[in-house]
Amino acid sequence: MKIHLKVWRQKDQNDGGRFVDYTASNVSPDMSFLEMLDIVNIDLVKKGETPIAFDHDCREGICGSCGMMINGRAHGPGRGIATCQLHMRSFQDGDSVVIEPWRAAAFPVLKDLMIDRTSFDRIMQAGGYTSAKTGGIPDGNAILIPKPVADEAFDAAACIGCGACVAACPNSSAMLFVSAKVSQLALLPQGQAERTTRVQRMIAQMDEEKFGACSNTYACEAECPKQISVTHIARLNREFIAAQF
Amino acid sequence: MSESLRNDGRVWVPKKKGDTRNPKDIPESERDYYLERQYPSFGNLVPRDVASRRAKEMCDNGFGVGASKMAVYLDFADAIKRLGKEAVFQKYGNLLDMYKQITGEDPYTTPMRIYPAVHYTMGGLWVDYNLMSTIPGMFVLGEANFSDHGANRLGASALMQGLADGYFIAPYTVSDYLASNKFNAVSTDAKEFKDAENSVTATINKLMGIDGKKTVDEYHREFGKVMWDYVGMARNKEGLKKALTLLPKIRAEFWKNVKITGNAHEINMELEKAQRVADFMELGELIAMDAMNREESCGGHFREEFQTEEGEAKRNDKKFSYVAAWEYKGPGKKQVLHKEDLDFEYVKPTQRSYK
Numbered sequence: 301m302k303i304h305l306k307v308w309r310q311k312d313q314n315d316g317g318r319f320v321d322y323t324a325s326n327v328s329p330d331m332s333f334l335e336m337l338d339i340v341n342i343d344l345v346k347k348g349e350t351p352i353a354f355d356h357d358c359r360e361g362i363c364g365s366c367g368m369m370i371n372g373r374a375h376g377p378g379r380g381i382a383t384c385q386l387h388m389r390s391f392q393d394g395d396s397v398v399i400e401p402w403r404a405a406a407f408p409v410l411k412d413l414m415i416d417r418t419s420f421d422r423i424m425q426a427g428g429y430t431s432a433k434t435g436g437i438p439d440g441n442a443i444l445i446p447k448p449v450a451d452e453a454f455d456a457a458a459c460i461g462c463g464a465c466v467a468a469c470p471n472s473s474a475m476l477f478v479s480a481k482v483s484q485l486a487l488l489p490q491g492q493a494e495r496t497t498r499v500q501r502m503i504a505q506m507d508e509e510k511f512g513a514c515s516n517t518y519a520c521e522a523e524c525p526k527q528i529s530v531t532h533i534a535r536l537n538r539e540f541i542a543a544q545f
Numbered sequence: 546m547s548e549s550l551r552n553d554g555r556v557w558v559p560k561k562k563g564d565t566r567n568p569k570d571i572p573e574s575e576r577d578y579y580l581e582r583q584y585p586s587f588g589n590l591v592p593r594d595v596a597s598r599r600a601k602e603m604c605d606n607g608f609g610v611g612a613s614k615m616a617v618y619l620d621f622a623d624a625i626k627r628l629g630k631e632a633v634f635q636k637y638g639n640l641l642d643m644y645k646q647i648t649g650e651d652p653y654t655t656p657m658r659i660y661p662a663v664h665y666t667m668g669g670l671w672v673d674y675n676l677m678s679t680i681p682g683m684f685v686l687g688e689a690n691f692s693d694h695g696a697n698r699l700g701a702s703a704l705m706q707g708l709a710d711g712y713f714i715a716p717y718t719v720s721d722y723l724a725s726n727k728f729n730a731v732s733t734d735a736k737e738f739k740d741a742e743n744s745v746t747a748t749i750n751k752l753m754g755i756d757g758k759k760t761v762d763e764y765h766r767e768f769g770k771v772m773w774d775y776v777g778m779a780r781n782k783e784g785l786k787k788a789l790t791l792l793p794k795i796r797a798e799f800w801k802n803v804k805i806t807g808n809a810h811e812i813n814m815e816l817e818k819a820q821r822v823a824d825f826m827e828l829g830e831l832i833a834m835d836a837m838n839r840e841e842s843c844g845g846h847f848r849e850e851f852q853t854e855e856g857e858a859k860r861n862d863k864k865f866s867y868v869a870a871w872e873y874k875g876p877g878k879k880q881v882l883h884k885e886d887l888d889f890e891y892v893k894p895t896q897r898s899y900k
Contacts, residue, residue, distance in 0.1 A: 312811060332647075338762065345760045345815060350807040353814050361643065378646075385646045411812045 301327040301393040303336065307352055308400045310409050317409065319398075329389035333376060334359060334366060336388055354413040359384040361525060364460030367467070368413045369400040374464035374523040382462060382525040402467035406474070406509045419509040420461050420477065426505035427498035428481045430490045443489050456484035458526040465520035465528075471512030476520035478506050479536035480528050486539050496543040503540055546619075546659055547640055551589045551596065553624035553633065554657070556580050558608040558617050568610070568618055568656050579603060587899040594845050595857075595899060597661035597778050602856070604660070616658035625653065661778060665703075666832070667694050667845050671870040675718035676710060682726075684719055686710040691870070749809050752819050757802030761819045764799045768792065768826055776833045781849040785837040792833060796826040831871055831880060838882070841865045853896075862894060 303324045310317030324340050331339075334356055341351035355365040366383040370376030376386045391397065401409050406419040445453075457480075465476035482499050485491030491498070514533055521530045557578045559571050580599060581588040589596075600617045603609065610616050621641075625633050630653060634641070641652045648658070669691040676684050676692070687707040688694070694702060731738070771791045775784035799822070807813045842851040842858035843865065851859045866887045871880040 330648075342760050342762055345804055345806050348804075348806055351815055353812055361646075380642070381646055385643070387646065387649065389649055414812065 301329060301388060301391070303327055303388070303391060304394070304396040305340065306396065306398045307412070309352070309412055310401075312411055313408055327388050329387070331388045332359065332384055333370070333386040333388065334384050352413065353411040355415075356384060361385045362460060364462035364525075367402060367415075367462045367464055369398075369402065369467060371398050374402070374467040375462075375525055379522070380525060380527045382460070382464075385525070402463050404463075404466045404472035404511070406472065406511050407463060407466065415463070417461070417463055419511070420463065420474070422509065423474070423478060423502050423505045424461075424481065427494065427501040428485075430485060430494060432490055432493070445488065449487055453484050453487040456480040456487070456528065456532055459484075459524075459528055460526060462525060464523045464525060466511065468519040468523035469512065469514075470517060470519065471515055473514045473520070474506050474509075474511035475514040475533050475536065476524060476528055476530065478502050479530075479532035482539055483532040483535045486535065495539070499536065499539040499543050503536075546644060546657070548593050548596075550619060550637060550640060550657075550659075553628070553636065554589065554619040554621050555623055556589050556596070556600070556617055556619055556659075557656075558603050558610060562607040563614075564610075568620075577608070584899040591899045593661075594778075594847070598847060598856075600659070600661050601778050611658045616660045618656035619659045620656035621652060622656070663773075663777065669694075675722070676714055677718070677722065682722060684715060684722075686715055691868075748820065748823075749816065751800075752803065752805055752816060752823075753809050755801065755803050755805070757804050759798075759802050760804055761815055761822050764795065764803060765818075765822045765825070768795050768799075768822070768829060771795065772829050772833070776829070776836055779847045779849050780836050782837070785833055788833045789830070789837065792826070792830045796830065799823070799826065827876070834880070835869075835871065839865055857896070857898075860894070860896075866894075 305322045305324060306319045307322060308317055309320045322340055322344075324336050327336050327339070334354070337352060337354060344351045354368060357363040357365045359366070361382045361384060364382070367375060368383055370383070370386070375381060375383045377390050378386055399413065401407075401413045402415050407415040407417060410416050459477060459480035461477060463477070466472050466474050482502060485498065486495055516530075518530050521528065555578055557576045559566070560575050560577045564571065564575075580591060580596065583599065584591050584595075591599075603617055604615050607614075608617075610618055621633055621637075633653070644650075644652050644657055650657075665688070669689050670678055670685045672678050672685050672690045672692055676686060676690060678685050678690075687710055688703055690710075693706045693709070733742075771788050775788035775791075803819060805813070805815045805819055807815065809816060836846060836848070839846060840848065840851065841861035841864070842848050843860050844858065847858055851861065853859050866889075867884040868887060869885070870883045872883060873880060
């Protein structure tokens, strides 16, 4: 397959950035999207040019570091997948593909397709933890958790913090991310001790990072590689309101 | 794919060599559920080193399936019949979805094609009983240390070791270290800091100055292929000898001919990768040397010369009943082997049998 690429190139945070055209030749339909970019990069290095910078690590949809807008969609076409899980068989020979970094004020572009996601880390540091003492922990079955509750907490915990929800949202809102983290702990007994302070601090940090507000477009749910439901946003709102009293 | 799929999936190959029929068209009587046949009591649940070697053996002997012939089937048809599709989805949905994404095939209706691959190396950094390394104050937790996984790393043990070290050990030993030592503020003017900085800068400058012809990825693949071919699931003296001549050659060429574009004062993913690959080369060579040194088969380390008549690992406890650490002596210098004898007082090691 031959794929025509329009890739966002930006030298660093101060550079304005621009689209550059590349052609990826000898692309196999079995390749992942990142493997296709690897090939383009090998060619670029051979020509003495700087390869396209993008984040990646596990390449199996777990680490959450790869993420790019592909033809205007976070993580490209297909539902419930990260960019690394997108395969070239989703495209046709001769297709044109536009690749951009996540766009959000809270995610400054560092280089090409790499963005700075430390705003997410700061939200987590504000409250995305339990400070239960470690050490002599009770037996696993000493605290009983009904399966549907455990399942729902697990669905929320599946969030890999990739930022696709922010990139897909017209308001650059991080509500799906924050709601998944709050929800996961609000549902479980271990999360009860800091239940009120957690939601207040995480929301305050989210606002400070200049993420937008939620206006219920559900674009986040549609593009989330872990298919996290917007019902967690409803729980986040309930937790936040309850924490005021 | 996760090994846990073997809890319910059945592994098989066609009985006939080079059978290219669609798996659906191969009747039960023409399928070889070889793990169930060879290990009637454990069946598909034999440990991963055994399952891996048997899969490799099937493919090496021409029974492999799929376009590459480097795969065996992992079939969920019986599990779906027995438990229902919903129950299989509940247990393995995320893994089966992942497979579908990668291959474009639906594992609920057609058997998965699997082949063993390295994703973990037994062993790690040496630590003491408190999980502190040879560098005072540097603790190594989880799978980065050598302590828990010897012959065979078992399923979910990344979690096991992370939790055990993180919950039960580090909270006591790290805080004990912090409480019983005095620490002065360290400045970046310290000699140690300067030395470390200079050595990193020298490596970076050296890499950037090479300006050769081949990319980091090309060296990564070339080196990895040698590791895969000769230092993988089954090793032998001949192959290891070959690896030990090829690997240093590739490493030497890397340091003369690698091409890294851009510069060292910006985000440079190629430069970062080059340093990782350089480390991989050092470690890879060490693994090959260690495999050559250990003339027995034991758990994940399988030397073809040392096997029982049934093709199982044959240990040599007289000579190799020890744990060992290789001491790093600097780049290009020969590592030194330190041994610690294993003394089994009550429970004596025996030959495993999964028959």
